[in-house]
Amino acid sequence: MKISRVIKRIPSWLLVLIITSVGAIFRFIDISKSSIWHDEGFSIMLSSRSPYDIWVGSARDVHPPLYYTLLHVWTSIFGSSVVAIRGLSAIAGIAIIPVGYLVIKRISGKRAALLGALLLALAPFLVRYSQEARMYGLLGLEMAVALYSVVRISETPNKKWPYLVYVLSVTAGLYTHYFAALAVISFWFYFIVLESPKKWKFNKTIFLSIKWWIANIFALVLLLPWIPNMFSQIRRGQGLGWLPKSTIHTFNDTFWQFITFTDARQVWIIFYWLIPIAFLVATAYLIIKDKSEQKYITLLASFSLIPILFALIISAQKPIFHERYFAFAATGIFMLIAIFIDRISSKNIWLFSTLSLIIITTELVGIRNVYGQSNHQMEKVMSHINNYPVQGTPIVAGELYVYFDGSFYSHSTQSLELYTGQGRPNGYGESGLIYDKNVYLDSYNLVQPGTKLWLLGKTGSHTYYDKVPSSWTLIDEYTSGYIEARLYQVN
Secondary structure, three states: OOHHHHHHHOOHHHHHHHHHHHHHHHHHOOOOOOOOOHHHHHHHHHHOOOHHHHHHHHHOOOOOOHHHHHHHHHHHHHOOOHHHHHHHHHHHHHHHHHHHHHHHHHHHOHHHHHHHHHHHHHOHHHHHHOOOOOOHHHHHHHHHHHHHHHHHHHHOOOOOHHHHHHHHHHHHHHOOOOOHHHHHHHHHHHHHHHOOHHHOOOOOOHHHOHHHHHHHHHHHHHHHHHHHHHHHHHHHOOOOOOOOOOOOOHHHHHHHHHHHOOOHHHOOHHHHHHHHHHHHHHHHHHHHHOOOOOOHHHHHHHHHHHHHHHHHHHHOOOOOOOHHHHHHHHHHHHHHHHHHHHHHOOOOHHHHHHHHHHHHHHHHHHHHHHHHOOOOOHHHHHHHHHOOOOOOOOEEEOOHHHHHHHHHHOOOOOOOEEEOOOOOOOOOHHHHHOOOOOOEEOOHHHOOOOOEEEEEEEOOOOHHHHOOOOOOEEEEEEEEOOEEEEEEEOO
16 A cells, blocks of 8 residues: 555544654754753843833843743743743744644645645754744744734635734734734735735725724734834844844845755855755746635745845845744745645655655754754853852853853852943843843952952953953863853952
8 A cells, every 4th residue: 555545544633743743852852952042041031020020121122022921921830941941932833833734734735734744843943943942933833823814814804713813923923023023014915916906995805804904903002002112122223233234145044044054155056046046936936826816825925035035125234134033934935845846746746755855854954953053051161160169159251142141050149240341231132131230340350359250251362351350360260162161269
């Protein structure tokens, strides 16, 4: 009996459950291998506060408060181990798989949906951000649900429940990350181009319908309490200064990150350009060949590409682009790949199997890259400090980058201090959590002579090492990865 016939006899729900379980395994393998790093440490410190203080703290940062609030609730239930903390993102990443299946099944049938679910389960980029205590995995789930609701709205515009799901998922997305707005733009674009202007009719055409406008206005109304904080964050423009401007390479780099999670410049130049271009050509082919009334391929292409292209155009002048902000778009890209494979091999199971195997093998290589790059070692460095024979020695972080994760792993009853020899931070962005705390060390001259002090930082040459007084004696040094701790006798 052929394998394909055996698979056909297995209930769809069971196949999806198996695929989802595979995705869960890959998301939890090595989930605690890499130490909590700076951004995650920020998430943990902010989420440990009360819901009101999370709201206030988020307002001084660059992101909305929903993820931190959910993490607060999550850790109050499941604890604050590394696995538990990252578990929220992992569960969100796992949930994307069945949602993706539902989306593709409405668009292209069961076979494409099963392949798409498998590609989502093994997508290295999605695995990576399912293992990080940040909001990107959650945003991916919220926008996948919003995408499904748009599919159902397009299919049955008179039903009410898809509009409700749309409102809830879009509102949650906007309270999670502002780039959810780019997904909303893609939904509007899809409905606008779905019909020619000659066929537009008030309350008949979806984007001119009362239900669609009410849904979007209601989502905006739900966001109103946060909008003043959002405008304040935009005016400050803080937290994006480290991003580079986009170039002709940025889309290619992002695409390769999505499918292999590697530095794309390391592959042969012909593949570096050919594979992303081939994907765009394949997407164009699907759009041209899509003769369905709903034109779902246009929706999926808009969802996958418009947010990325929009951000790339802006980033040519004002950098706002980082590939991790677009985990939700990556889900759409893998869906498009699955649908393309299914449609060009509709009558050839061997072609379907071969192309699927190539993509799956590429993803598995990418997952290996994800696990191989999990190398942040703050836990080892702080363990050395925590277990040092002389307990209670003050710890000073040389920079904010090591402050939050260092605080997470510290067993000291004293709060870490932050060296501010270059000037105190302004109390916004990441420093918004500590601007009103007594944690600053403005000068090494303020340290009491005759004591010892741990200086925590990164390897290499840094100002906070260079400014250590020559009278201090280095008595211990420990390095793991790119994190370094030095113990000084203060003289």
